[in-house]
Ligand SMILES: Cc1cc2nc3c(=O)[nH]c(=O)nc-3n(C[C@H](O)[C@H](O)[C@H](O)COP(=O)(O)OP(=O)(O)OC[C@H]3O[C@@H](n4cnc5c(N)ncnc54)[C@H](O)[C@@H]3O)c2cc1C
């Protein structure tokens with residue numbers, strides 16, 4: 001057997017797993033660790049459903065080998081809400097009905113978090129380009145963009 | 160080979176030793192950088208087991224240095240990190256623009272310039288931009304290190320000049336002088352997440368009077384590999400980069416192209432568009448060079 005032992009941190013919790021050399025982070029998250037919040041749409045980098053943060057960098061987990069993640073800090077959708085409740089981004093997606101089937105939603109929320117961490121006050125063009133790698137087949141992008149704009153407004157605080 | 164293996168050497172010597180050790184046993188090895196081409200290929204076109212040699216833990220491949228004469232970009236640095244470096248974007252706007260066209264935010268979080276180059280797709284966006292700014296490829300192998308001009312590095316569709324046991328450590332780029340600048344443009348049917356139908360990278364250096372004294376023009380996606388077009392550069396040198404000079408350079412690019420017809424564009428369309436891109440990219444590079452402060456005395 002060729003299994004590789006990996007110790008990493010997922011949502012600030014130390015996690016240890018065994019993986020095949022060619023297995024992706026997405027495979028391990030979903031199939032080995034049962035964290036199915038991160039979705040698989042295409043497995044080829046096109047849809048963004050599998051978006052996670054690795055050391056605060058937005059990536060497609062379908063294009064990262066699990067074996068590469070030793071010693072990293074991984075943030076998945078399961079790490080977004082807090083004890084107190086939903087993250088503001090999650091709440092705004094609900095408020096604006098920015099989801100229908102929900103397959104794209106975990107990826108969009110992670111991508112939005114990474115956007116707002118870097119650009120707290122993005123204009124619409126910045127939002128649309130940043131999220132261009134997150135495909136949604138049901139909702140249409142307008143409601144999603146409105147939700148993101150609304151979170152950004154709230155995070156900026158009262159004018 | 161029956162199974163995949165993964166190794167992540169932490170120095171150039173170790174990486175070269177890994178590549179040599181496995182090659183000796185007759186095992187197939189492949190270098191892994193961002194994996195945005197490689198992992199997709201492993202899912203479909205090329206599923207054969209092999210030893211993946213991840214070069215991202217090698218210090219030199221993570222080195223980014225903006226020297227007075229030379230810039231070094233390590234082969235493991237993803238384009239998102241490069242585009243967050245304001246000084247680098249200011250110095251090489253065209254090359255960074257090309258890197259910014261690759262895929263989505265997610266893809267740019269991983270994709271490297273070196274991977275785009277080594278993958279050697281005829282439509283690789285950063286390759287014409289790298290040729291335009293005169294990149295020199297730093298290559299490590301069993302016999303030590305060597306350097307090669309980037310226009311010689313890609314030798315065919317999907318084929319590069321690396322020999323067995325070698326890998327790309329990084330890219331050296333002459334630091335643009337005060338009145339020099341580059342630009343890259345591509346044509347795609349969509350604005351995001353698409354593959355170039357034609358692309359053109361240009362760099363120009365102006366003298367104190369605004370005459371073009373050096374130029375490099377390269378075209379992509381219109382031949383089996385991206386190519387340097389000396390005739391286009393010659394049409395620009397000695398001129399003020401006026402409309403006539405731009406038109407002559409555009410014609411030279413159209414002449415140098417040997418495109419194919421596919422669902423993305425016909426031969427005639429690609430030939431014409433690559434000329435238009437040359438004209439527009441040259442005008443952008445010229446305006447950037449003119450806007451640049453003249454440093455020193
Ligand atoms: C959704 C999506 C959209 C994309 N859009 C574009 C686009 O618009 N334009 C474009 O040009 N490309 C695009 N690409 C392709 C890809 O992202 C780029 O080519 C990228 O730059 C590859 O870099 P990487 O670091 O991920 O390479 P990897 O996948 O790690 O490697 C690519 C190849 O190069 C070899 N290699 C990598 N680094 C080295 C090295 N240092 N030494 C020796 N060999 C090496 C690998 O063995 C492999 O064969 C896209 C890909 C995806 C998935």
Ligand code: FES
Pocket residue numbers: 039040041042043044045046047048049050051060061062063
């Ligand atoms: S599943 Fe990773 S991008 Fe589609």
Ligand code: FES
Pocket residue numbers: 098099100101102103104105135136137138139
């Ligand atoms: S809500 Fe169904 S894909 Fe976006």
